[in-house]
Amino acid sequence: MKYMLMIYTEEKAWDALPPAEQERTIGEHLAFAEDLRRSGRYLAGEALQPVATATSVRIQRGKVVATDGPFAETKEQLGGFYLVEARDLNEAIQLAGRIPTPCGDCIEVRPVVDFGPAA
Numbered sequence: 128m129k130y131m132l133m134i135y136t137e138e139k140a141w142d143a144l145p146p147a148e149q150e151r152t153i154g155e156h157l158a159f160a161e162d163l164r165r166s167g168r169y170l171a172g173e174a175l176q177p178v179a180t181a182t183s184v185r186i187q188r189g190k191v192v193a194t195d196g197p198f199a200e201t202k203e204q205l206g207g208f209y210l211v212e213a214r215d216l217n218e219a220i221q222l223a224g225r226i227p228t229p230c231g232d233c234i235e236v237r238p239v240v241d242f243g244p245a246a
Contacts, residue, residue, distance in 0.1 A: 135234070
């Protein structure tokens with residue numbers, strides 16, 4: 128089953144880390160992703176640009192309306208994700224527990240809907 132492991136972090140806390148710690152954490156993420164690849168569990172993963180670069184899109188009265196910024200103002204922002212293959216929720220949680228989180232980040236684990244081969 129596919130699971131999305133979404134990394135929520137405080138951008139200000141990340142920015143406050145010393146550059147050496149940021150570089151170490153990025154290296155840990157690269158190593159984690161490589162381990163997932165070797166095990167056959169890695170499907171995708173990316174870091175996201177800062178929330179200030181976000182654009183929210185809504186359809187209002189049949190028109191596309193784009194506004195600067197994220198959907199909601201929150202303390203933590205979605206900073207990146209891993210899409211993994213895991214046999215069950217317990218394995219997905221174990222994988223999420225290995226994600227480097229120097230700022231006390233929250234990892235949200237959600238199963239991906241399988242619409243079957245027709246999708």
